[in-house]
Amino acid sequence: MSRSSIDGFRIAGVATCLPPRSADNLDPALGFDPEEVRKVVAMAGVRQRKVVDDGVTAADLSFEAAEALLQRLGWARESVTGLIFVTQSPDYFLPSNACMLHRWLGLTDQCAAFDVGLGCSGYPYGLYLAATMLKSGGHQRILMLHGETPSRFVDPSDHATTLLFGDSGSATAVELAPGAPGGHFVLQTDGNGYAGLIIRGGGFRDRRPADPRDLALRMDGAGVFNFTIKRVPPLVADTLALAGCAVADVQAYVFHQSNRFMIKHLMKKCGLPEDRVPMTLDDCGNCGGPSVAVTLTRTTPSERDARRRVMLLGYGVGLSWGSALVDIERDAPLLDAAYTGAVPRQGT
Secondary structure, three states, rough: OEEEEEEEEEEEEEEOOOOOOOEEEEHHOOOOOOOHHHHHHHHHHOOEEEEEOOOOOHHHHHHHHHHHHHHOOOOHHHOOOOEEEEEEOOOOOOOHHHHHHHHHHHOOOEEEEEEEOOOHHHHHHOOOHHHHHHHHOOEEEEEEEEEEEEHHHOOOOHHHHHHEEEEEEEEEEEEEOOOOOOOEEEEOOOHHHHHHHEOOOOOOOOOOOOOHHHHOOOOOOHHOOOOOOOOHHHHHHHHHHHOOOOOOOOOEEEEOOOOHHHHHHHHHHHHOOOOOOOOOOOOOHHHHOHHHHHHHHHOOOOOOOOOEEEEEEEEEEEEEEEEEEEEEEEEEEEEEEEOOOOOOOOOO
């Protein structure tokens, strides 16, 4: 198990961007049996999903979030020396999407930029990478972007996935802050379950699959549920122990928005108060890993104390799971940025 306590950094702000278009799961035009739809909606908790239009990508959404956050913070572009883009919904296999985002955001050639190919666990992993870059020296400010468009890689005829997934982009500004408490991280992997969530075709193992369904997500729902129920409660306990905290010391437990039934089951197993487990599934859907940031920016309330102590939890595709327990200062903006469509065009 990878456990790390890293001090001397702070989250300066978080912004998310959702596409403006909503898909109503109860719309008869989707072509699913109404009774089956009602069952899925009741279990997953997803009534509407935010979905991108053709030609809009995870990089576009993440750019919008990053631009809004940089403007709110007033960060000079030359002060950003690291750009991490976490995604499994890339514009291209190459070049790195981070290089495009680097250009769109007007960052300097003194900035390191790279992609990280993680999905549901990507937010705590990405935050850990940003913290370690700051702690190791040479960096003052890092942008960690995390975006996914899972609505683009589901089979429209599969109600188990189509009715679940929405799209989003996010940006988290992390900076060096000597004396700040930083955060506590627990990161784990079980590659034996790699096929539990998989797109078998399109990569270089099977570039042009004979079965077009292999270009869409295949999900072992029961297997992923069992994995989550087995792995996440110990993850919560291990993270609290690493930080020397009790359940009551954390103001919000922000889970990857997998589905409502699963999250409620986790709440009971972990002994978490319902009012400390926010959910955004109803009108956003499961946005993959960025759903952690979406839930953070849309629902975390202001607290009386100087900081908001939150546990950020990601789990799923890989199979991979991780946590970050951090304090977010009251003056750190949590922005739900509007989509403007003002993204520099891809490839230009």
